[in-house]
C-alpha cells in the first residue's frame with residue numbers, strides 16, 4: 001500500500017496555513033506542500049466575512065497545491081474561539097458477562113453523548129478518558145475484558161453550530177470538503193507534547209493572535225479544554241494605544257523590542273519610532289513598552305491559571321505548561337508564565353518532520369503540523385470519535401479510512 005497523504009488547513013486570526021504531507025512508515029511526516037497566507041475575514045475563530053475568508057483559504061490551498069503537486073479535495077481544519085465549550089459526561093451500557101468488544105465501546109460513547117446538548121451546538125470531539133467495568137475504575141483499554149456493566153468517562157467538546165457551519169462554508173467556497181474539525185489546542189498538543197508529559201499531567205497553551213487555547217492532559221488523555229479570548233493581537237493593540245502608534249507599527253515594535261519581564265530592562269534602554277501625526281521619529285524608553293507588554297501577558301497567564309484552577313486539575317500538572325503559538329515567541333515569556341502560574345514551562349514547536357520544514361519550524365505552526373499528526377492518530381487508534389449530528393459516525397479510526405477521506409490525485 002502506498003504511503004497515505006494527509007492535508008491540514010490551520011485557519012488562524014493572523015494566518016492561514018495549508019500543509020500537505022506524506023506519512024512515511026506509518027508515523028513520519030514528510031512535508032510536501034506549504035501554503036501560508038495572511039488571514040482575512042476571520043477573527044478569534046469566528047468568520048466575519050465569508051467571501052474574503054474563502055478567498056484567503058483558497059490562496060493558501062493553491063500555494064500548497066503548487067508546492068506539493070497534489071490536488072487537494074478534503075482536509076482536516078482547525079477550530080477555535082470562545083464559542084467552543086466542553087463538558088465531561090459518563091456513558092453506561094450493559095454487557096451481560098461476555099467479552100467487551102469495539103461495538104460496546106461505541107455504544108458506551110454514544111450513551112455518553114446523550115447529555116443535554118442544545119440544538120444550536122455541534123459536537124466536535126468525543127474523547128474517551130477512561131473506563132469503568134463493574135465499578136472497577138482506571139481501565140484504559142476495556143476491549144477483551146469480561147464484565148456486566150461498562151462505563152466510559154468522556155470529554156465532549158461542542159461548538160456553536162452556526163459558527164461551524166460558516167467555517168465549513170468558507171472552506172467549501174474554496175472547493176474543499178472538511179473531513180473533520182480539530183480543536184486548536186488538541187492539534188497543538190498532538191505536536192508538542194511528549195508521551196511522558198501527557199501521562200504525568202501537562203497543559204498545552206496555544207498563544208495565537210486572537211485567542212489563547214488550553215488543553216489539559218492527565219493520565220495520557222485530554223481532560224479539559226478551554227479558550228481565552230485574548231492573544232498576541234491584544235498585546236499589539238495595547239502597545240498601539242499606550243504609545244499612540246498605528247497597529248502595524250505597534251506590531252513591528254513588539255517584534256523588534258518586545259520583552260516579557262520589566263525587571264530585566266535597564267532605565268537607559270531606548271529605541272526610536274515614528275508616531276501618529278509627527279514627521280520626526282521620537283525616542284521611547286524600552287521600559288515603557290515592556291511595562292505594557294508585561295501587564296497584558298501577565299493577565300493572560302492569570303486567566304490561564306484561573307482556567308486550570310476552575311477545571312479542578314491544578315496540582316495535577318507536574319509537567320507544567322508547554323507554551324506554543326506565535327505569541328509564545330515573545331522573549332522572556334517562559335519566565336513570566338512560570339512566575340504567574342507557579343508551574344514549570346517550556347516552549348514547544350514542530351519537530352520530527354522532514355521535507356519542506358524551513359518555514360514551519362516555529363511555534364506559530366504547532367497547530368498546523370499538529371493537524372497532520374491528528375490525521376495519523378485518527379488512522380491508527382480508536383481513541384477519538386467525531387460525529388456530525390444527523391450523519392453516521394465517520395472516521396472511527398480504521399486504517400483504510402485515511403485514504404478514503406483524504407482523496408488526492410496526482411497531477
Ligand SMILES: Nc1ncnc2c1ncn2[C@@H]1O[C@H](COP(=O)(O)OP(=O)(O)OP(=O)(O)O)[C@@H](O)[C@H]1O
Nearest residue numbers: 012013014015208209210211232233326327329330
Ligand atoms: N517574536 C514574537 N514576539 C511576540 N509576539 C510574536 C512574535 N512572533 C509572532 N508573534 C505574535 O504571534 C501572533 C500570531 O500567532 P499565530 O500565528 O499562532 O496566530 P494564529 O494562529 O493566526 O491566531 P489564532 O490561533 O489566535 O487564531 C501575533 O499576534 C504576533 O504578533
Ligand SMILES: [Mg+2]
Nearest residue numbers: 012208209367
Ligand atoms: Mg493558531
